Amino acid sequence: MKFFIDTANLAQIKEANELGILDGVTTNPSLMAKEGIKGEAAVMQHYKTICDMVDGDISAEVISTDFDGMIAEGKKLVQIHKNIVVKVPMIKDGIKAIKWFTDNGIRTNCTLVFSAGQAILAAKAGASYVSPFIGRIDDSGWDGMELIHQLRQIYSIQGYKTEILAASIRNPNHIIKCAEAGADVCTCPLDSILGLLKHPLTDIGLAKFLEDAKKFA
Numbered sequence: 001m002k003f004f005i006d007t008a009n010l011a012q013i014k015e016a017n018e019l020g021i022l023d024g025v026t027t028n029p030s031l032m033a034k035e036g037i038k039g040e041a042a043v044m045q046h047y048k049t050i051c052d053m054v055d056g057d058i059s060a061e062v063i064s065t066d067f068d069g070m071i072a073e074g075k076k077l078v079q080i081h082k083n084i085v086v087k088v089p090m091i092k093d094g095i096k097a098i099k100w101f102t103d104n105g106i107r108t109n110c111t112l113v114f115s116a117g118q119a120i121l122a123a124k125a126g127a128s129y130v131s132p133f134i135g136r137i138d139d140s141g142w143d144g145m146e147l148i149h150q151l152r153q154i155y156s157i158q159g160y161k162t163e164i165l166a167a168s169i170r171n172p173n174h175i176i177k178c179a180e181a182g183a184d185v186c187t188c189p190l191d192s193i194l195g196l197l198k199h200p201l202t203d204i205g206l207a208k209f210l211e212d213a214k215k216f217a
C-alpha cells in the first residue's frame, strides 16, 4: 500500500518525506485555505513547491463545478509538474471531465466518493485514483471501512485499473484496516502516520536496553 500525506502544510510534508516512506501528497481547497494561500499565482507556486519536495503523485483539486471550467483548470494544473494529478469532484460534470482527461492522457483523482456506485462511475470514466472518504462516513454513523472492502471486491472482479485511495483518515488504526482491506493507497494526516510508530512495549524495551547498555559502555 502506498502512503500519501493529506495536507498542504510544507513542514508536515517535509517531516513525512524525511521518513523515506512517502509516495505522494493529496491536497484539497480546505487544506490550501488552512495554509493561508491566496490567489492563483500563489496556489500554483505552492503546488510547484510540493512537487519539488516529494517525488510522487501530487493531487491538486479543481474548484470549478462545470465541465469547461474543470478542463481549463486541469490543463493549467498539469503544466506545473509531470506528477500533478487533477482532483475532480464526484458530480455529473466531474465524470465527464475525468473521461476527457483520461482520453487526453491526464491523470485524475475522483474525490468526495461515499458509495460503491460513485466509485464504479469513476472507474468507468478512467480515473487514476478514486478517493472514498472513510472518516466522514464513520462520522455520519456508517462504516467507512466497509466501503473499502466493497470497492476492493468490485474493482478486482471487474478488473478496473483505478487505484483505491483511502482518504479522510482519522487515526493509525484506519491505516492498518485499509492495508488489510486491500486499499492501493492511504492518504493520511501526519499524526496518523506517526501514530503507527507507537507502542508502549517498544518504549519500555528500549529504556531497558539503554539502561543495560550502560553496564558495558
Ligand code: E4P
Pocket: 006, 026, 027, 028, 111, 131, 133, 135, 136, 167, 168, 169, 187
Ligand atoms: C482527500 O483527498 C481529502 O483531502 C481528505 O482526505 C479529506 O479528509 P477530511 O475528512 O479529514 O477533511
